[in-house]
Amino acid sequence: MKNFKNKVAAITGAGSGIGQQLAVLLAQQGCHLSLSDINEKGLAQTTELLKAYPEITVTTKVLDVSNRDAVKQWAQDTVEDHGSVNMIFNNAGVALGSTVEGASYEDLEWIVGINFWGVVYGTKEFLPFIKQTKDGHIINISSIFGLTSQPTQSAYNATKFAVRGFTESLRQELDIEKSGVSSLCVHPGGIRTNIAKAAKMNDSMKSLGMDPGKSIKQFDKFLRTPPEEAARQILNAVLKDKRRLLIGADARIVDSFQRLFPTGYQRIAALATKMM
Ligand SMILES: NC(=O)c1ccc[n+]([C@@H]2O[C@H](COP(=O)([O-])OP(=O)(O)OC[C@H]3O[C@@H](n4cnc5c(N)ncnc54)[C@H](O)[C@@H]3O)[C@@H](O)[C@H]2O)c1
Numbered sequence: 304m305k306n307f308k309n310k311v312a313a314i315t316g317a318g319s320g321i322g323q324q325l326a327v328l329l330a331q332q333g334c335h336l337s338l339s340d341i342n343e344k345g346l347a348q349t350t351e352l353l354k355a356y357p358e359i360t361v362t363t364k365v366l367d368v369s370n371r372d373a374v375k376q377w378a379q380d381t382v383e384d385h386g387s388v389n390m391i392f393n394n395a396g397v398a399l400g401s402t403v404e405g406a407s408y409e410d411l412e413w414i415v416g417i418n419f420w421g422v423v424y425g426t427k428e429f430l431p432f433i434k435q436t437k438d439g440h441i442i443n444i445s446s447i448f449g450l451t452s453q454p455t456q457s458a459y460n461a462t463k464f465a466v467r468g469f470t471e472s473l474r475q476e477l478d479i480e481k482s483g484v485s486s487l488c489v490h491p492g493g494i495r496t497n498i499a500k501a502a503k504m505n506d507s508m509k510s511l512g513m514d515p516g517k518s519i520k521q522f523d524k525f526l527r528t529p530p531e532e533a534a535r536q537i538l539n540a541v542l543k544d545k546r547r548l549l550i551g552a553d554a555r556i557v558d559s560f561q562r563l564f565p566t567g568y569q570r571i572a573a574l575a576t577k578m579m
Pocket residue numbers: 315316317318319320321322339340341342345366367368369394395396397417444445446447490491492493494495496497498499501526
């Protein structure tokens with residue numbers, strides 16, 4: 304893809320953080336938008352920001368990405384409303400802080416439904432339409448925790464490692480097909496958004512000597528990169544047709560460390576957790 308002018312992009316989780324900034328930056332570059340989020344208020348806030356760009360068409364839908372039928376309908380509506388769709392940013396995501404032992408099956412199904420199945424539904428439902436344009440992109444947001452694990456993040460780690468495997472395999476298929484469609488897996492480090500505040504944390508962390516309330520604050524402190532910078536780097540990576548994007552020095556350092564010490568990094572992460 305050479306530029307975003309007059310393209311159509313669909314974004315999940317567009318009511319906050321990275322998704323909201325992707326919408327603003329794409330609008331600045333003349334891209335039409337089909338936005339969704341489970342949070343109606345957040346989505347309305349994004350729409351308000353987009354009023355500064357009257358030349359683009361914006362449609363919105365309140366939906367839960369873990370609902371397959373809703374995502375299927377949204378993909379169809381997007382094409383009906385905009386005539387075509389070139390990009391899907393599978394961005395909606397949530398976090399859960401819990402030990403493996405202490406995680407309820409309800410919470411595990413909740414996070415897997417959003418962070419993994421949401422990405423699968425978005426990819427599968429939009430892909431046939433995107434292929435019709437012969438100039439498209441699938442952008443899936445994983446995490447630095449899709450490359451390295453962390454105590455109390457087993458469920459988040461599992462979903463984000465899964466997004467990485469799913470997206471890299473998809474990219475290989477798209478390479479073979481030469482369909483004009485590409486995919487990118489994004490691994491942000493700490494981005495200053497609402498992700499920590501919206502996270503579910505449970506008391507099982509206490510068995511590791513961690514306080515759930517304090518952990519949210521600690522987690523929040525590590526979120527340093529502004530979301531607009533994350534969005535800028537993601538769009539740049541789409542234009543450069545990159546396969547993988549790490550965002551932030553923190554992500555690059557942690558990634559290098561786990562490459563050098565693929566098992567040793569786990570001991571250090573466990574030690575660091577104990578000291579928190
Ligand atoms: N912020 C970080 O440090 C960071 C780091 C690595 C990866 N990520 C990933 O980036 C993505 C964007 O997160 P963010 O940091 O902008 O967080 P955020 O909390 O600011 O935004 C997430 C958005 O997803 C929406 N959402 C949540 N559940 C949903 C559902 N079931 N259906 C539809 N929408 C839903 C929320 O309403 C919210 O608007 C997520 O996938 C997250 O895991 C974030």
